[in-house]
Amino acid sequence: MKRGPAVLTGVHFFNGDVACAEGALAAGCRFFAGYPITPATEIAERMAERLPEVGGTFIQMEDEIASLSAVLGASWAGVKAMTATSGPGFSLMMENLGFGYMTETPCVIVNVQRGGPSTGLPTLVGQGDMMQARWGSHGDYETIVLAPSSAQEMFDLTVTAFNLSERYRLPVLILSDAVIGHITERVIIPPEEEITIVNRKKFTGPREAYLPYLPEEDLVPPMVAAGEGYRVYITGLTHDERGYPSTSPEVQERLVRRLAEKIWRNARDIIRLEERGIEDAEVVLVAYGISARVAYRAMELARAAGRRVGWLRLITVWPFPEERIRDLATRVRAFVVPELNLGQIVREVERCAAGRARTIPVLRPGGAVHDPREILTVIEEVFHD
């Protein structure tokens, strides 16, 4: 066996998990630490096989807490790093996730969601971690969460996740689900030179001049790696621009507000949406992940019945596309939001609609995707009211 290429250019028949691993390799990921969990395990298995081929490192850690710790450590060694898990493992990662935001450590965390709470439905789909992804760690922070809807997007959005994480210096989350992780579909991997790769801003000036948390115009501080001679001190404590701990409310204000604002101010660059039939829509379906594909079928059925229904797919779930929903709320009658949870993202839609348009949830707590006719029935009710 020879060393393999990092970018498997060509047309493949991959499941979403494998496509995710290939996306990571194409993005430049060279370190994976993880702990097996259904339905995310194939990502680890693929990385165990492929990373040695490209000179990277795979390690199966003793638990998910250790996995994310190792990923953060590898990132500070200057290497792009990732872990993948599902609900229970994601819960275990929450403390270190906060450490990642506080220390502005780029990395990617994939959560292939299953039905919960607790051990729940290990082999069946769910979308119940959407709010945990947003608020799961303690304290104030802003995050970036991407929700793929196909095996192809497991590849594409994993590349995007690495790029955003390097660009904005923070952990970026991919919230997939059991169906998207296990669905086997055509995946096209473009030639290496056609894949956009973003690398973290590096500081290269003299040691005395470096302040690890002094942001540039875009609120992102340039980074260095351990061993490069800058002798940085990195702590999860509230810290000033030198990285030194501080208990001053002013330092807390400056740091935590910047961590949030680097996402708020750059929201337009971060947010990705896909829309169909919005122009003349009276009802807009808002969905993400596998539910967005089911919702698309519901839109087709509604259109066939002469109903003016549009479809808006959240590719970026967090930061939430508030502006777009607010704008649409002034000109549609209702939003219909199918989710595989008992109402998480629908609350955000409702908040942004702020009474200007109705918001109607179509909810299932996981285990199986919606029948498109369930969604259609709800759409029909709007037109009958």
Next chain:
Amino acid sequence: MTEAEHPLDQFLRADRLPHIWCPGCGIGIAMRCLVLALEELGRPLDRVVVVSGIGCSARVAGYVRLDGFHTTHGRAIPFATGLKLANPDLTVIVFSGDGDLAAIGGNHLIHAARRNLDLTVICVNNFIYGMTGGQFGPTTPLSARSTTTPYGNFEPPFNLMALVAASGAVYVARWTVFHVRRLITAFQEAIAKKGFSFVEVLSPCPTGYLRRNKLGEAVDMMRYFKANSEIRHGADPAEVGIEMGGKLILGKFVDLERPTYQERMRQQLAAFFVEPYVEKVSEEVEAEEVES
């Protein structure tokens, strides 16, 4: 006029002083021993990294003028694992306390020893949770008082030497902050050792442990360390447990050779790849090591 520089200033972030430790605390002595060990060892300091978890001892990562990572509670070892595997050129030292490493981080401790990762773990054992105000921990001796054992501790403590030796550590030693020269030597040996090395440093906690147990001041603990220590190199780690008021067995208990995680990984992967898998070791580092 320039201020006189302390000879160890190059190793410490003097601008962060004064430190947060209580008068009589032994962590500063352990930190000084680490610095002296590094000075004599002559490793390129730009590539020495100190990783810690949470607690009093964990603050060392922020006082030494090295790359320092003050991570989450109990997770210094897995963080260090990622650093070391992603850049094997680094000398990675984990410096933390008994609660951090053996209670919340206990699982990581045994697994890192099992893997024989090339890390040095320095564990300051003051028999108590210091930073949170004197609760008992995994090394608190039987019958000792703490804020959460008001009637005396009835949980048997870990014998850390036996724990890490049984888990696979290749270098296992215990000293006290009274035995500074021994401690410096042990740190040097542990850092130079390829594989998982573990040094337990017994240290007084006058505020959280001594006062509550009516054991006097820090100096009394130092006298206790002096009077009750017995150096027994090569002793069976299973027989060096610590009892309140009992003898302290010190020394180097384990010093053996075993392939490291990365050596085994390279060896295993070499069979599958035409081009042998070679971890990143820069020529620059090899050259420097030859010189020193």
